[in-house]
Amino acid sequence: MRRLISALFLLLLITVGSSASPTHWRKRVREPCKKLVLYFHDIIYNGHNAKNATSAIVGAPSWGNKTILAGQNHFGDVVVFDDPITLDNNLHSPPVGRAQGFYIYDKKEIFTSWLAFSFVFNSTQHKGSINFAGADPLMNKTRDISVIGGTGDFFMTRGVATLSTDAFEGEVYFRLRVDMNLYECW
């Protein structure tokens, strides 16, 4: 009997110990609490498409200008965008929100970019916003960036978004598929 109770005590101590241990020592399960797939569409202003353009070059290196993406793989070009978000890969589908932010081309040798932006939702499905930041080595089939926060339906969320270039036309149009895996949901 006494041995049994001693064993119980020991178990209790272990339990108390483990539940008091700090959060970050606990192995977290890499299973998303929310998944979401969306597309957004970027039409860069090139001097001739003012009506349709959803983005524009706003910064450029000394060897660049604001209507043509610069040489050296566009190194140094800064582009501000306000792109429609759609549920499928059709540019003309009703947008569920806007992708707003900027990207920079940041390598001379190959195309690669860095971006920071928000998905701003305003639809029956979703209200609120999701904020992103990260490197986008766009010649890779898929690239992972961070979901760094959210508001509204996405209050305090964190996760990883996998980008893939779903289509592009020359240097004027591209469409990104965004597979979001959110691992923190409140």
Place this chain on the structure above:
Amino acid sequence: MRRLISALFLLLLITVGSSASPTHWRKRVREPCKKLVLYFHDIIYNGHNAKNATSAIVGAPSWGNKTILAGQNHFGDVVVFDDPITLDNNLHSPPVGRAQGFYIYDKKEIFTSWLAFSFVFNSTQHKGSINFAGADPLMNKTRDISVIGGTGDFFMTRGVATLSTDAFEGEVYFRLRVDMNLYECW
């Protein structure tokens, strides 16, 4: 007696099980661990106010320039700022720190912006910094952006900041009220 001990064992197992479950399955309480209200003041350089200006246009689309905010709702303008933070809504109150970073105007049809910046504190009340990012649809009465991190007194913090335009004068001065609700405090 034996039944009692069995029950204890069962409870123990449940306890051990629940404390080992991953953090993100646990329902989190949406109650801030810290609240903070501050103001910051932005005076945009317009070619005539070099002495007082706290911000300047540093990027612009091809149809814009660096001393006047561009047409089309300033779409594409990039503004760098170093603005005083005050405890109340008075520009001339002693600053408790500086709001430093940038914002971009990112929509042709209406005024809306995207910003990333830090509150850098240096006062008896607060040391350290808070980092922010998110979309700011500035025609809305209130807008939520993410608190994505912090240092010093705000080590590792996360939360949501609600922005509201407290006042503005033409296109030269505006004052933002920032209601911070921090949900992660270390």
Place this chain on the structure above:
Amino acid sequence: MRRLISALFLLLLITVGSSASPTHWRKRVREPCKKLVLYFHDIIYNGHNAKNATSAIVGAPSWGNKTILAGQNHFGDVVVFDDPITLDNNLHSPPVGRAQGFYIYDKKEIFTSWLAFSFVFNSTQHKGSINFAGADPLMNKTRDISVIGGTGDFFMTRGVATLSTDAFEGEVYFRLRVDMNLYECW
């Protein structure tokens, strides 16, 4: 005997209670789950070093230009970079990845900057990326910025990175030492 069992029950209740309490009420231990020290090297394009330059001015205030850092402590200059990351402080050591992103100079009175960038790894030691954002008052010996997310080996990480200027040569070259302390590891 009965008293012993009552005590056990009480302990159990306390244990169950504490493990059900929401994460953010728990005092977290400020002990990193991962530490990392790396260096990166920035060579700013100045009109004469196109071959070696790893960064370029892409935005500037109205009083600045793209080949010389602007007056007033470079206030308003926006610099895009793609800098080699090394394990030691030698520019010519084999890079383990690239630091990619941008920084802005954001104060007229002294040198201070704000930066957002990623460490993009591609080596036997590390795969994946770490994303950073924060204020960098670069005249201070050390400055803390936020690690706001990560991918690959640094999946979902958060933490604080302490920057220090390890060396600089005029206004063309500087080397930053980055001491990363990660407090969230998955």
